[in-house]
Each structure stands twice: as C-alpha cells, then as structure tokens.
Amino acid sequence: MTYFVRVFCLVALIATLSACSGVKVSEPYLPNDRWDQREKRQSVLGGEGLTFGDSKAERQDQGGTGIGVNGYLWRATLDTISFMPLASADPFGGVVLTDWHTPSTSPNERFKLNVYILGQALRADGIRVAAFRQVRNNVNEWQAIDMDPKAVTDIENAILTRARQLRTESMTQ
Known part of the structure; x- marks a missing residue:
C-alpha cells in the first residue's frame, strides 16, 4: 500500500473510533451479590476517550444553557x-x-x-x-x-x- 492509502486508513479508523465514543452501553445484569464486586470499566484511551476540540471540563465551564450574547x-x-x-x-x-x-x-x-x-x-x-x-x-x-x-x-x-x-x-x- 502507498503512504497516502495508509494515512487515509489511519484517519478513517480514528474517525470511526471517535464516533463510537458517544455510544451508551448498558451494564450487564449482575446478581446482587456480584454487583458490588464489579470493576468500573475505563477507556483504553484514558478517562474521556479520544476527543477532538474542547475537553468535557472546558465545555462545562462555558455553560451551554444560556444565551450566546450579552x-x-x-x-x-x-x-x-x-x-x-x-x-x-x-x-x-x-x-x-x-x-x-x-x-x-x-x-x-x-x-x-x-x-x-x-x-x-x-x-x-x-x-x-x-x-x-x-x-x-x-x-x-x-x-x-x-x-x-x-x-x-x-x-x-x-x-x-x-x-x-x-x-x-x-x-x-
């Protein structure tokens, strides 16, 4: 494969993975005695996963519920x-x-x-x-x-x- 095709495949893979970051997966059913023993699952890419642009903390600082002007x-x-x-x-x-x-x-x-x-x-x-x-x-x-x-x-x-x-x-x- 040429260098261009490899870069394109890498970018497509990253875009696909970042698109999956918003998918919510429900927790599997665990009986009550095992519920407390389960581990909190973490992302392979860190706490917030792979993000483009602002982090979640920066977005929360901006408010997002008010109007955009004075x-x-x-x-x-x-x-x-x-x-x-x-x-x-x-x-x-x-x-x-x-x-x-x-x-x-x-x-x-x-x-x-x-x-x-x-x-x-x-x-x-x-x-x-x-x-x-x-x-x-x-x-x-x-x-x-x-x-x-x-x-x-x-x-x-x-x-x-x-x-x-x-x-x-x-x-x-």
Missing part, C-alpha cells in the same frame, strides 16, 4: 424595538430581524431593522444596527431610500442606554 443587550434590544413586528430572533447568534413597520403617522413610509449583538461584553461596539427605509412612489411601489446614519446611531444608543438601565436594576436587587 443578556442585557439582548433584553434591551427586544425592549427598544418592541413596537416593530419581529421576523426572527436568535439569542445564540445574537441576531434580531424585524419585519417591515409602517408608522400610523406616515402610511407611505416603512422601516425595517436588523440588530446584531456582537459579543458577551456590554460595550458600545458590542451592537450593530442596520436600518432600512422604503417610501411608496407614484406607481404604488416601494422604493429604497438611504437611512440617515445619525438615526442608526440613535437606535444603537437607545439600546445601549436601556441595557445599562437593566444592568443597574439587576445590581440593586
């Missing part, structure tokens, strides 16, 4: 844009997408927001907003209009202000 920014985003209909909200990826919202004061204009929470820290650069505006033209079609950058910054600042309020409230309780 909780105050997440809650503040939902509070701040609650007047708009939500199209999608992903707490693990930190993405909130709204559907088009038409204000009652201007029926020929509509807005849409995409909010991205970029990390777990409560910082000014931890949030990014993309805002879209459309205006109805003479032939009753929606036409995209550029948003004022100051309006986008104001939305980001409103979310950050609300996040700071939520953090302050949680610290006083």
Whole structure:
C-alpha cells in the first residue's frame, strides 16, 4: 500500500473510533451479590476517550444553557424595538430581524431593522444596527431610500442606554 492509502486508513479508523465514543452501553445484569464486586470499566484511551476540540471540563465551564450574547443587550434590544413586528430572533447568534413597520403617522413610509449583538461584553461596539427605509412612489411601489446614519446611531444608543438601565436594576436587587 502507498503512504497516502495508509494515512487515509489511519484517519478513517480514528474517525470511526471517535464516533463510537458517544455510544451508551448498558451494564450487564449482575446478581446482587456480584454487583458490588464489579470493576468500573475505563477507556483504553484514558478517562474521556479520544476527543477532538474542547475537553468535557472546558465545555462545562462555558455553560451551554444560556444565551450566546450579552443578556442585557439582548433584553434591551427586544425592549427598544418592541413596537416593530419581529421576523426572527436568535439569542445564540445574537441576531434580531424585524419585519417591515409602517408608522400610523406616515402610511407611505416603512422601516425595517436588523440588530446584531456582537459579543458577551456590554460595550458600545458590542451592537450593530442596520436600518432600512422604503417610501411608496407614484406607481404604488416601494422604493429604497438611504437611512440617515445619525438615526442608526440613535437606535444603537437607545439600546445601549436601556441595557445599562437593566444592568443597574439587576445590581440593586
């Protein structure tokens, strides 16, 4: 066999063995008098077996049950844009997408927001907003209009202000 074929077979064997590490095998039936005499079985490859990536202890330190972004920014985003209909909200990826919202004061204009929470820290650069505006033209079609950058910054600042309020409230309780 060539060197390439040997390496390929070795990689395939390792991948197959690592795939079997998650298989749960039930304990064999042992009568009560022999139950206490059984030995705890261990893996040939060590305590956790063959793993790729993080160890089990490192995965437990990460939590895994909470949201993947800053909780105050997440809650503040939902509070701040609650007047708009939500199209999608992903707490693990930190993405909130709204559907088009038409204000009652201007029926020929509509807005849409995409909010991205970029990390777990409560910082000014931890949030990014993309805002879209459309205006109805003479032939009753929606036409995209550029948003004022100051309006986008104001939305980001409103979310950050609300996040700071939520953090302050949680610290006083």
